[in-house]
Amino acid sequence: MxxxxxxxxxxxxxxxxxxxxxxxxxxxxxxxxxxxxxxxxxxxxxxxxxxxxxxxxxxxxxxxxxxxxxxxxxxxxxxxxxxxxxxxxxxxxxxAKPSGLLRIAVPRAAVPLVLQPLLASFSAAYPDIAVEIAASEKLVDLAKEGFDAGIRMGELIANDMVAIRLTPPFRFIVVGSPAYFTRRGRPRTPAELAAHSCIRLRRSNGALATWRLKEGSEMVDLSVSGSLIVHDFPTMLEAALSGAALAQVPEPVAAEHLSSGRLEEALARHAPLTSGLFLYFPDRKQVLPKLRAFIEHARSFTQDRQTEASETAKPAKTPKAGARRVRSRD
The missing domain is CATH 1.10.10.10 (Winged helix-like DNA-binding domain superfamily/Winged helix DNA-binding domain)
Known part of the structure; x- marks a missing residue:
């Protein structure tokens, strides 16, 4: 009743x-x-x-x-x-002040890329804020499920959300281990993926994700095949590292392993470019001080990292003719 x-x-x-x-x-x-x-x-x-x-x-x-x-x-x-x-x-x-519980929904792959580097400095700057990270591939309804904000790729964020960039755009790349390429060969075109074992990703709605690649000026979605199905990119990456199959993952997720040679890229010119990761939330008028503090901290942290990256990428200046080199003293 x-x-x-x-x-x-x-x-x-x-x-x-x-x-x-x-x-x-x-x-x-x-x-x-x-x-x-x-x-x-x-x-x-x-x-x-x-x-x-x-x-x-x-x-x-x-x-x-x-x-x-x-x-x-x-x-x-x-x-x-x-x-x-x-x-x-x-x-x-x-x-009145930044305090309370800040709940953020993120995909698992974004935790090491974005959150882990800034959480320590944020917690030190705002000790009255407790941060709860809900790592899941599920596209959550922030308001319905009680989250203050979320982190997603720009393509997956609804138009009625406020979005703040956290990373530059990045590519989705196909990677495999050297052992896999030695054993199975390297695909040269997207069509050749049909002859390869590919790790498939099951989305939160139950559907298997296609692999999106560039063919000239157009994008194509391929239904790849393989014996391994995972639910997130970190698991997909680990499987690729083991040599089990090829994987398509966000480039930043695989960057360390590409540098070390544990993974190699295939189909590089066919890799699509995504908009990058964004922090998103429902409405600027509803932003409490705890979320505003996190937004400003994330902005500052992201800008600092981008500045450091650009400075590192600059070529070293060579001394002009006639200039003296100064030897540093210990």
Whole structure:
């Protein structure tokens, strides 16, 4: 049987006035506390008594006292009123300074790429914020599932979300181990993938993802085949490292292994470019200080990393003719 939990309109009206009068035993004192006139307090209390159906105060020209009904009402109403005040103060604190629990939904592959490097510095800068990371390939509804923000590739973010870039655009590349290429050969065209073992990714909706590649100026989606199906890119990468099959993964995920030679790229000129990773959230007007602090910290951290990367990529300057080299001293 369905129950009606709706609070009748006006049920709470006058409760604060009643509590103040009961504490002060004075309508004038309660009015001073509330910043209103004694007449306004008296009217609020009379309206409350009318709804309850019984007098809550005994009034004389010299004093104010509680009736038995008023005592019972105060006994039950005061703790509830104090809880409402405490709830208001707790909510107000979240709006006043960066604090509380910050919940972020991210794909597993984004954790080492984006979050791990900045979480330590963020936690040190904002010790009153607890960060909860929910790593999943599922495309979550932030508002419905209680998340403050999410991290996804730009192509997967709904148009009604606010998105802030965290990484530059990157490619989706096909990789395999040297042992795999020695054993099975290296595909030269997307069509040749039909003769190879490819690791497939099952999406959160149950469908198997296709491999998207470039063919000239167009994009093609290929239904590859292989005996291994995974649910995330880190697992796919580990399988490729073992030599089991080829994988198509975000380039930053495989960058370290490509540099070390544990993985090699195939079909490089067919690799599509994605928009990169973004932090996204529902509405700028709803951003609490805890999320605003994370946004600004992530922005600053990302800019610093990009600056460092560009500085590292610059070629070393050679001394001009006639210039002296200065030997550093230990």
């Amino acid at each position: 369905k129950r009606d939990y709706a609070v009748q309109r006006g049920t709470l009206d006058g409760v604060e006035a009643f509590v103040r009068v009961a504490e002060r035993r004075s309508f004038r004192g309660a009015a001073a506390d509330l910043g209103v006139t004694p007449s306004a307090v008296s009217q609020a209390v009379r309206a409350l008594e009318a709804r309850v159906g019984i007098a809550l105060f005994t009034r004389t020209t010299r004093s104010v006292g509680l009736t038995e009904a008023g005592e019972r009402f105060l006994e039950r109403a005061l703790p509830a009123f104090q809880e409402i005040l405490a709830a208001s103060n707790a909510a107000r604190e979240l709006g």
